Amino acid sequence: MVHTEVEITRGKTSGIGRGGLVRLEKPLEEVFRAAAQSPDTFLFWASDEGLLNAEALHERGLISVERLLLVKTQTPEDVWRVGQEAVETALFGGVLLKPSRLCALGPLRKLQITAERTRTRVILLTRDRVPHWLCKAG
Amino acid sequence: MILYWNSERALGPFAEACFCVTPRVFVGAPGEVFLDLAATAKHWGGEDKVLEKALRLAEAFELDRDPRLRVVLSDRAEWARPLATGVSGQLLLKKGQSEARLLALPLAALVDCALPLPISETRAEEERRGRATLVAFLLKLGLKTLGDFARLPPETLGHRFGKEAVIWQAVVRGERPCVLAPFVPKEVLEERIEADEIHSLERLLEALGRTFTRLEARLRGRALAAKALRLEFALENDPPLTRSLVLIEPLQESQALVRLLRDFLRDTKWTSPLLSLVVKIPDVVSHAPGQLSLFDDGEQRAHEMAAYVARLRAQVGDQGAGFAVFRESHLPEQRWSLGWPPAPPPARRAWPPERPLFVYFPTRPCRIEAGWRLTLSEKLTGEWWNGVAPRQYAVARAPDGSRFWVYWDEKRQEWFLQGVFE
Numbered sequence: 001m002v003h004t005e006v007e008i009t010r011g012k013t014s015g016i017g018r019g020g021l022v023r024l025e026k027p028l029e030e031v032f033r034a035a036a037q038s039p040d041t042f043l044f045w046a047s048d049e050g051l052l053n054a055e056a057l058h059e060r061g062l063i064s065v066e067r068l069l070l071v072k073t074q075t076p077e078d079v080w081r082v083g084q085e086a087v088e089t090a091l092f093g094g095v096l097l098k099p100s101r102l103c104a105l106g107p108l109r110k111l112q113i114t115a116e117r118t119r120t121r122v123i124l125l126t127r128d129r130v131p132h133w134l135c136k137a138g
Numbered sequence: 139m140i141l142y143w144n145s146e147r148a149l150g151p152f153a154e155a156c157f158c159v160t161p162r163v164f165v166g167a168p169g170e171v172f173l174d175l176a177a178t179a180k181h182w183g184g185e186d187k188v189l190e191k192a193l194r195l196a197e198a199f200e201l202d203r204d205p206r207l208r209v210v211l212s213d214r215a216e217w218a219r220p221l222a223t224g225v226s227g228q229l230l231l232k233k234g235q236s237e238a239r240l241l242a243l244p245l246a247a248l249v250d251c252a253l254p255l256p257i258s259e260t261r262a263e264e265e266r267r268g269r270a271t272l273v274a275f276l277l278k279l280g281l282k283t284l285g286d287f288a289r290l291p292p293e294t295l296g297h298r299f300g301k302e303a304v305i306w307q308a309v310v311r312g313e314r315p316c317v318l319a320p321f322v323p324k325e326v327l328e329e330r331i332e333a334d335e336i337h338s339l340e341r342l343l344e345a346l347g348r349t350f351t352r353l354e355a356r357l358r359g360r361a362l363a364a365k366a367l368r369l370e371f372a373l374e375n376d377p378p379l380t381r382s383l384v385l386i387e388p389l390q391e392s393q394a395l396v397r398l399l400r401d402f403l404r405d406t407k408w409t410s411p412l413l414s415l416v417v418k419i420p421d422v423v424s425h426a427p428g429q430l431s432l433f434d435d436g437e438q439r440a441h442e443m444a445a446y447v448a449r450l451r452a453q454v455g456d457q458g459a460g461f462a463v464f465r466e467s468h469l470p471e472q473r474w475s476l477g478w479p480p481a482p483p484p485a486r487r488a489w490p491p492e493r494p495l496f497v498y499f500p501t502r503p504c505r506i507e508a509g510w511r512l513t514l515s516e517k518l519t520g521e522w523w524n525g526v527a528p529r530q531y532a533v534a535r536a537p538d539g540s541r542f543w544v545y546w547d548e549k550r551q552e553w554f555l556q557g558v559f560e
Binding site: 067070073085 | 439442443446447449450453454457458459460461462464470473474476480481482483486487490493494495496497498499557560
C-alpha cells in the first residue's frame with residue numbers, strides 16, 4: 001500500500017528535507033525512516049481511525065518511541081486542529097497526520113505557512129489528492 | 139516594621155499569599171492580618187521594596203477596590219490597630235514616626251490597642267470593657283490623649299487601677315509586645331466563584347482567570363504547585379456537576395492553568411443555570427524550579443512538552459494522547475498505552491511476531507471476502523481470567539495486494555480487523 005505524502009517545509013536537505021511542499025509516495029515504514037532522520041527531535045502522530053502500533057515500531061527499531069507523541073482523535077477535523085497546534089508549538093521535528101478526510105484548503109494553507117515559519121516537517125498520510133499548487137517540486 | 143491590614147472581607151487567602159513577602163504572617167480579629175516586614179527587610183532591595191511587593195499582592199486579591207480597607211505601616215504590631223482608627227486607605231509611617239502619631243491620638247484609642255492574642259471572644263470583650271471603663275474615668279480626670287496616659291507614673295497607675303492598667307500603659311509605651319497568632323492556611327486551596335453573571339464559557343473563563351491569579355499567588359506563597367484540579371459546578375435544577383483534571387506536570391502559573399481549562403471545559407454543558415463554581419486544588423507538590431542552563435535548552439523543552447501534552451490530554455482525554463508506555467500483557471492492544479512521562483521501552487525481542495504499524499482502536503468486526511488469502515500467524519490464548527477468548531491471528535491479503543491484520547474470536551465466532559500493514 002502506498003500513501004500520498006505532502007511535506008510542508010522549506011530548504012530540502014536530504015531525504016525529506018525542511019522546506020517547500022514535497023510530495024512522496026512511500027510505505028509507512030519508509031516514511032518513518034525518512035521522518036526520523038534527526039534522532040534528537042520529537043515526532044508527532046495524530047489520526048482519527050486508529051493509532052500507530054508503538055510495539056511494532058519499537059520492535060522494528062524504526063524510531064525511539066520515547067520521542068513519539070501519539071494522539072487519537074474522534075474526528076478528522078480534530079486531526080487537522082491538533083496537527084496545526086503541534087506545528088505551532090515548534091516542539092516537533094516532524095508532524096505526521098493521518099486524517100480519514102481531507103480538510104478545506106484554508107486550514108491546509110495555514111498549516112503550510114505555519115510549518116514554514118516553525119521549520120517543521122509535516123507529512124500528510126491521506127488517500128485524498130492534495131491540490132497541485134500546494135505542492136512544490138521536492 | 140509591621141504592615142497591618144484591616145478589611146471587611148475575609149483575608150485568609152491574602153494572608154496565604156503573603157508568605158512570599160514574609161514568613162511572619164499573623165492574624166488578629168477576623169479581617170485583620172499583620173505582616174512582620176522586618177523578617178525580610180534585607181531581601182528584594184530593602185523594606186520599601188518588600189512593602190511595594192505586599193501592596194502589589196493586594197491588587198491580585200482586589201483588596202484595593204475595598205473602600206473600607208485600611209493599611210497601616212507602623213513600628214509595632216500593638217500600635218497598628220489604634221493608628222488605623224479613622225484612617226481611610228493607607229497610612230505608611232516611616233520608622234520612628236509611629237510613636238509620636240500614636241501618643242497624639244485621643245485617649246479612646248486605648249480600647250483598640252492590641253489585645254493579647256489568641257484569646258477567646260468573651261475574654262476580649264471583658265478586656266475591652268475594662269479599658270473603656272478606665273478611659274471614661276481618665277477622661278473625667280482631664281486626660282485627653284494617649285500621650286497623657288503614657289506619661290502617668292506606672293506605680294501610681296498600678297496602685298489606683300490595678301496591674302492591668304500598668305500592662306496597658308506598657309503597651310502604649312512600646313515596652314510590652316503583644317502576642318500574635320501565627321496564620322495557619324487551610325490544607326486544601328479553594329476559591330468560590332458566584333456565577334450570577336456567567337452565561338457562557340467565555341465569561342466563565344474570564345472569571346476563572348481572576349480566580350487563578352489569586353490561586354497562583356496563594357500557591358507561590360506556600361511554594362507549591364498544583365497537581366490536580368477539581369471543579370464543582372452548583373446548578374439550579376440539577377445535582378452538582380464535578381469535573382476533575384489531573385495535571386501531568388505540576389503547574390503554578392495561572393495563565394497555563396486557564397489555558398488548560400479552556401481545552402478541558404470546551405465540551406462541558408450545563409443542563410440548568412449555573413449558580414456557583416468552586417475551584418479546588420486537592421493535590422499539590424512542593425514547587426522548586428531548578429536552574430536552567432544557558433547552553434542546553436533540554437529542560438525548558440521538556441517543560442514545554444509537558445505543558446503541551448497536558449493541553450492535548452485536556453482536549454482528547456487521558457487515553458487519547460501521550461507517549462507509549464509499555465506493560466506486560468498477552469493482548470496486543472494492551473501491551474502499551476498512552477501516558478506521560480515517556481518511559482524507556484522494554485528490550486526488543488529476538489523474534490518478534492509479525493505485527494502491522496497501524497492498528498485500529500477499537501478493533502472492528504470484518505468479513506473475509508472470497509479470493510482473499512489468509513496466512514495464519516500467532517494464536518493467543520492468554521487472559522481468559524479477564525473474559526478474553528482465544529484468538530487466532532492471521533494476515534489477510536486482498537486481491538489488490540493490501541494486507542490486513544485480523545483475528546478469529548473463538549468465543550464470538552467472528553473475524554475482527556485489528557490493523558493494516560502499510
